[in-house]
Amino acid sequence: METLDGELVREILEGERPLLDLYDKLRQEATQEPHKAIIEQILEQRRFQLNCLAFLETRLPAEFKCLGIVTEMEVNVRKGPSGRTQLLTKVDKGTALIVMDYQGNWVHVQLSDGTVGYIFKAYVRCVSV
Numbered sequence: 001m002e003t004l005d006g007e008l009v010r011e012i013l014e015g016e017r018p019l020l021d022l023y024d025k026l027r028q029e030a031t032q033e034p035h036k037a038i039i040e041q042i043l044e045q046r047r048f049q050l051n052c053l054a055f056l057e058t059r060l061p062a063e064f065k066c067l068g069i070v071t072e073m074e075v076n077v078r079k080g081p082s083g084r085t086q087l088l089t090k091v092d093k094g095t096a097l098i099v100m101d102y103q104g105n106w107v108h109v110q111l112s113d114g115t116v117g118y119i120f121k122a123y124v125r126c127v128s129v
Contacts, residue, residue, distance in 0.1 A: 006057045009054075016050055017050070020046055023046065051112060052067055055110075067096060069094060070094065075123045
């Protein structure tokens with residue numbers, strides 16, 4: 001599959017990042033916990049959307065199950081579906097990824113930089129189908 005125009009993707013990112021700063025400022029100024037919680041949810045969703053834009057500049061799999069998000073800090077991405085296989089990299093909570101398939105307790109994923117590997121299923125949540 002081909003990639004999309006990276007210049008247009010970067011233009012969208014540049015336009016959206018200032019909004020993240022404004023939401024963050026709004027969260028800092030909020031004095032009531034319910035307000036802070038709502039703003040934090042908005043921030044999380046906006047960050048996820050912006051992280052997903054990076055996929056448009058990479059080669060995407062022809063088919064995938066969903067867009068996913070990492071739910072824990074410092075999660076290992078491995079070469080195969082086992083804790084004994086080579087460690088490729090680590091990802092943090094909130095990292096967007098493409099869920100390509102499931103193999104037992106493992107999820108076959110692609111990261112926005114094109115890295116393909118496996119993450120233990122308990123650390124990944126599908127966000128969309």
